[in-house]
Amino acid sequence: MKPARLSLRSRIFAYMILLILVASILIAIVTINQYREQSKEYHDRRLDRKEEQVQSHVEYLINKETTYIVNTENLGLIFKDRDAIYKIADILKLKINLYSLEGDFIITSDTSIRSESILECLTAEVLNGLRNSPEKKFADSKIVLNDKEYQSSYNIITDSKFKPLGIINLQFEVDDSFEKELNEFLGRLAFAYLIMFVIAIVFAYYISRYITKSLKKIGEKLDQTRFNKRNEKIIVENAGEEIYNLITAYNSMIDELEESAVKLAKSEREQAWREMAKQVAHEIKNPLTPMRLSVQSFQRKFDPNDPKIHEKVNEYTKTLIQQIDTMSNIASAFSNFAKMPAQQNEMLNVVEITRLAMEIFNENYINYSYEEAEIIAKFDRTQLIRVITNLVKNAIQAISNDRPPRIDVRVFEENNMVTITVKDNGIGITKENEPKIFEPKFTTKTSGMGLGLGMVKNIVETYEGSITFTSEENKGTTFRVSFPKN
Template sequence: MFDINIVLAYGVTFGILLMSILFTAIRYVYLKELFYLAYCLMQIFSLAYIVIYSQFFEIPPIFKEISLGFATIFAIIFAFAFFKVEFIPIFKSIKELMIFTAFLIFVLATVFYHYMLFEYLPYSVVYFLLFLSVIFNIKDGVKPTLIYVVGWSFVCLFLYIIQFKTLYVRSGYVDLVLVAFAIEAILFTFSLANKQKELKNQNINYENMLLHQSRLAKSGAMIGNIAHQWRQPLNNLSYIFMNIKTRFENGKLKQDYFDKKFMQANEQLQFMSKTIDDFKDFYTPAKNKEDFLVKESINKALTILNASLKQQRVDLTLTFHTSEVSKIYGISNEFSQVILTLIKNSIEALSNQEYPKIDIDVYSNHSSLIVKISDNGAGISKKELPKLFKPYFTTKEDGFGIGLYLVKTIIEDSFKGTIEAKPLKKGLEFIITIEKSF
């Protein structure tokens, strides 16, 4: 029979480890971070170790050593994955070398006491590697790891001062490793909270960087499209002025001819002015969501791309298989940006086609509006298809790889809809599904 207090202590430890395993396993499933998986596996083998160590079950001792070995391996993987910087320092002076040497001696002494106190190698390994990483990278911002390391250091220092192990053993307890499991779980929870905050801030910075790059790309696209739209009016103005000059030099410039050419030139200038207004309205972000006409929003994008479509001789067809006054809720310009990006993507895919064609088909059912944009371009391989909406994935030499990523973000976050890409026998089809307004 086992002492009830010992059984209770082991029971609490088993519970802590199981909660830690479950927590990190769920985190890994959702976040796919390696350090969650490594920590989870370390704790699984730690649980196996402590179960065998407890002698509650008749398990050969060799399995305890195997569990300890695997727990140590995954402890090393966890330490390197948790702190993704250099573990080997670069010294710029003798002074730095002496300071780091002193720190290293302190680390070794502390880790040695940590192991002598708890006699559990995996946790001592994690403590040692993370302690080193903090010291060698203190200037780079190490708050999550610092909490873990400082926590263990204060615990070890405090227990050393009060001679905790001697008192613990004198009191009749021999399983001090159970205390290590409890402390490890507490410190890791605090470190993890800060690590999650750090990862969240990194994601926010990443999103801001993508948006900044997107704005730069849009500015370049806007200038390029304006240049395309203005090319023909400028040519017309050139011919008008040449005709006026020729008539004037030959003494044949009459008032009615001059007035006629003046009106023609004015029409071209008004067209160019309207082009600027159209582009300004298109690229100016709206702030308020509202019900808007899908057809109107699509036509905005087509107006912007009109010159590119003509230049590439693309046959574009817009067909409504539902009411032409169908509406959806959101920001009209954002939806236009989505359509513009998808059509531009199709235009680029059609660059080598003899008869380039783009079809935009709009359908609806009882609750949703469906927009399909298809082309007869080069398409995409099945291998590349899953990466299509990933940031920085591009098949173009001069591409940024953020256009389709932002399209997916707008459709899913702003319109609460879905977008998918479907390879065709020849070409590619994008399918957008959004809840329609009633």
């Protein structure tokens, strides 16, 4: 059973939809990345502006407003004086945390924090980042406080002589307007994609149908093309260049096919007569050979004083009559242009028919054996005799001159099948000739037309049987015929 395959129309439709789908996904990915890059850039610029503003307020506070000595120890007092840290945080809408240069917490602008122990000291990562930064600043990742997202940065505070005093941490709430805008845009984009996808499905359906319409018509014509009848040419209006070339090639093929059909029909008729003549000659020759052998054997063994002379005459006569009947059947079949010979099914004792067929062979090296005296099967008597005589004759012709000849014919029943084997110790069959052994007109002998084994194969297969063989060069061959009992 052949695996199911998509039609060209279905594949064109699927590829168009897939292309649109992939393009939509890529556009969506690029759009999301672009919005996120813009959002990141916006927040970075916003943080820089906040830092610049804080820096200006801190410089003004340290250099002009404070009455305390400007050093690290007084840093907390300076920022707490006149609520400076709260004012700066309120003006700039952010949270400010102040740490010493060693990372210890000093003060925060978050009035909701009542205990300084809530805030921890700075991590080693922040401190190392500040020390290694040429700009003496460190941008920390986003943090979440009270279910709100904040962007955080750290800067070193210096006095007017650029001496480090402490570390200031700025935290401002991240503006989620970009995320909201992105979600709204993606919603609108998804709706637009959905409409576009539906339109694309309809468009792809009709486009694929239009493209494959001419191909479908050509395919239908190709399916209807027969060698033995007149085929119609394809006519398609407004066909594209490729389809037009395909149609032209098909129409040319139809013209050539009709010419070839006429020539072939004539050649087949002539060949059929030649093959018929060869087959009739071969079929007539088959019974003539055993008839000749029977007459020669009768002449050689005739003894008028033999008390069993009448019994032997009857056997010889019976054998000759059987072969004459075979020739009569062949002649009748040929005269009626029917299959030769006509098949007559009857219930036969295969053991007995085989014995009768073997009686025409008088060679002492031919042995016949059977397991049961009676094996009944449905077969044509004449055709069964023809199968056996052909196989035995082939075995005789394969005899080797460098050893005593031996041919064993055996009949037995196996798995409700009748089996006949013909085994010889002759020259065998070469590996090169094994695939061709049942081909009509194939022969390795100087005489004969090579129709015997092909005919045997056809007869056996007509009765739903099989014929096989095993062979070794210079050792012999065994043919095995099996067919159902009924």
